[in-house]
Amino acid sequence: MSDSEWTHERLLQAAKEAMTRAYVPYSKFRVGAALLDAEGQVHYGCNVENAAYSPSNCAERTALFRAIADGRAAGSFKAIAVMGDTPDPITPCGVCRQVISELCAPDMPVIMGNLKGDIRVSTVSELLPGAFSPRELEYGKKDR
Numbered sequence: 001m002s003d004s005e006w007t008h009e010r011l012l013q014a015a016k017e018a019m020t021r022a023y024v025p026y027s028k029f030r031v032g033a034a035l036l037d038a039e040g041q042v043h044y045g046c047n048v049e050n051a052a053y054s055p056s057n058c059a060e061r062t063a064l065f066r067a068i069a070d071g072r073a074a075g076s077f078k079a080i081a082v083m084g085d086t087p088d089p090i091t092p093c094g095v096c097r098q099v100i101s102e103l104c105a106p107d108m109p110v111i112m113g114n115l116k117g118d119i120r121v122s123t124v125s126e127l128l129p130g131a132f133s134p135r136e137l138e139y140g141k142k143d144r
Ligand code: THU
Pocket: 024, 027, 029, 030, 031, 046, 047, 048, 049, 056, 057, 058, 059, 060, 082, 090, 091, 092, 093, 096
């Protein structure tokens, strides 16, 4: 499927499919993500939990880390969709917002949905204004 054929609805459908693969024995709360790359390929992500709780990984980060591991460049992604069984469209957690802001362009759409069909579209920078960024690491480097 080419880039332009991936409508918000289709990307959310892919995220819904990814939800079925969630490994959630503790929360039982399934989340799916679908990340569209520059070649029109979709990278799926689901949440993967752990008995020690804190090593758990959200669906959004799973999709992003998979895509990076598969050789896609940071900043090259076209959109990410996230799906959950929530009363309003699901919203990425703070940790995922930080990771999304590192690996995606500030104006990239973040498409949020729920199983009822509600959709909210925002951008990376709207979801995390003033994110800590690689630029901050440069400041004062000469003194270290
Ligand atoms: N979770 C996600 O995967 N993405 C979100 O946007 C919100 C929360 C996961 C983490 C955990 O496995 C479960 O949902 C409950 O917080």
